[in-house]
Amino acid sequence: MTQTAAPTDAPVRAPHPTRSRRAWIIVGLLVAFMLINHADKSVIAFAGVQIQKDLGLSSEQFGLLQSSFFWLFAAGALFFGWLSSRVSLRWLLAGLMLTWVATMIPLLGTVSFGVLIACRVVLGFAEGPAFALANHAAHSWFPPEKRAMAGGFVSAGASIGTLLAAPALTWIIFRWDWHAAFYVLIAMGVLWAVAWLILGRNSGDGDAAPTSTVVVETVDAPYKTILRTGTVIGIAVLMFSSYWSTTLKIAWLPVYLQEGLGYDTATAGQLMMLPYGLAAVGAIGAGWISGRLVSRGVSRKVARGWFSAALVAGGGLSMAGFTLLDQGTPQLILIALAFSMNTAAFGVALSAIADVVQAKKRGMVLGMLxxxxSISGMVAPLVLGFTVGSSVDKITGYAIGFQSSGVLMIVGAIVAVFLVNPERDIALIRRRVEATA
Structure with a gap:
């Protein structure tokens, strides 16, 4: 029997109000979790010009520094994804947060380039699973037709983090120095860990979600069966091409606004609010739209796959386009779209995984994704850094790098359109499991 997107005719038990409130409290904490996560990632970029001057770094070395965050990102995502099926997310997420805090303590004073890289490598390892585990925790509290919305809020948390951090941390760095920003991040991390340990009980439990109006018939299948489905492969391609944009936004966009377009540090910090603000609104809006489509009987192939792919392709077109415009409002609009539409796609795309994969194996699959x-996260800063450093001038280097990135995003979106089909893959998994039973 295959999964359908249409509502059933059977009576449906309404979610208990207390459970519903608890679910949104959990989402609120996860939004704060991603807020801190993205602020931790972004602070080096906000202080990029100052760090390069203080440590005497070239563009290639700064690209290496930003890339180092992702060297163990994949290993962390895999390890903690595997651990999520054995350790409660209440303790796992609190432990990750405290690890993030520990990596920032050495940066409170004078630091060498080597120590700075080492801290970023460890931070990347501990932040590798953050987005996947936050989505896993959110999905466990909601039925299928509301998962994209919950995931949209989690995705928005990442954008809100930088939206708030951009002016705040930039002001702190401008007023004192880049070391001072880590005092604030450390305090935020400790406070969140305490709140999560108090309120985050039962997160990640497979039975936390209330009864759904949509039939969901996922099957407990071996990983080798799950990973061979078009939906998982297609979302993997989409995540790779989409995260390329996210990485460039974190690692290079603040520097590009200053070096490439000539804005001063304070103005660049303010302009960074545009893509992050649009991404936050877009992520929530995209999740709401996807959920409405599913609840109205639209196939998940369209509501999850085509919709998320269209958002990533739109981001790619905008990225290639803004390099062709002169400095001004139209260019800033395309920059905002280029670095926000892909973020809006994340929650929608990962809800397709929740449609196909049972809860007890979802954390590992999301970790793999x-x-x-993270591979694109590791490669993208290096590619752009060397492109800028090896070009005749920085403007040309930035143009070539961003145009190539836009093409990559468009190609990835096209591939995903042909592969992502949750209804088909649930039926396929069921047949393969029954054939081996």
Whole structure:
């Protein structure tokens, strides 16, 4: 029997109000989790010009520094994804947060290039599973037709993190120095860990979600069966091409606004609010639209696959386009779209995995997808850094790098359109399991 997107005729038990409130409290904590996560990632970029001057770094070395965050990102995503089926997410997420805090303590004072890289490598290992595990925890509290919305809020948390951090951390760095920003991040991390340990009980439990109006018939299948489905492969391709944009936004966009377009540090920090603000609104809106489509009987192939692919392709077109415009409002609009539409796609795309994969194996699969995405995170800063450093001038280097990135995103979106089909793959998994029973 295959999964359908249409509502059933059977009576449906309404979610208990207390459970529903608890679910949204969990989502609120996960939004804060991703807020801190993205602020931790972004602070080096906000201080990029100052760090390069203080440590005497070239563009290639700064690209290496930003790339180092992703060297063990995949390993962390895989390890903690595997661990999520054995350790409660209450303790796992709190432990990750405290690890993030520990990596920032050495950066409170004078630091060498080697120590800075070492701290970023360890931070990357501990932040590798963050997005996957946050989505896993959110999905466990909601029925299928509301998962994309919950995932949209989690995705928005990442954008809100930088939306708030951009002016705040930039001001702190401008007022004092880049070391001072880590005092704030450390305090935020400790406070969140305490709140999560108090309120985060039962997160990640497979039976936490209330009864759904949509039939869901996922099957407990071996990983080798799950990973061979078009939906998982297609979302992996989409995550890789989409995260390329996210990485460039974190690692290079603040520097590009200053070096490439000539904005001062304070103005660049303010302009960074545009893509992050649009991404936050877009992620929530995209999740709501996807959920409405599913609840109205639209196939998940369209509501999850085609929709998320269209968002990533739109981001790619915008990225290639803004390099062709002169400095001004139209260019800033395309920059905002280029670095926000892909973020809006994340929650929708990962809800397709929740449609196909049972809860007890979802954390590992989401961890694998994060690991694949991290490859682009490791490569993208290096590619752009060497492109800028080896070109006749920085403007030309930035143009070539961003145009190539836009093409990559468009190609990845096209591939995903042909592969992602949750209804088909649930039926396929069921047949393969029954054939081996």
């Amino acid at each position: 994060s690991a694949i995405a």
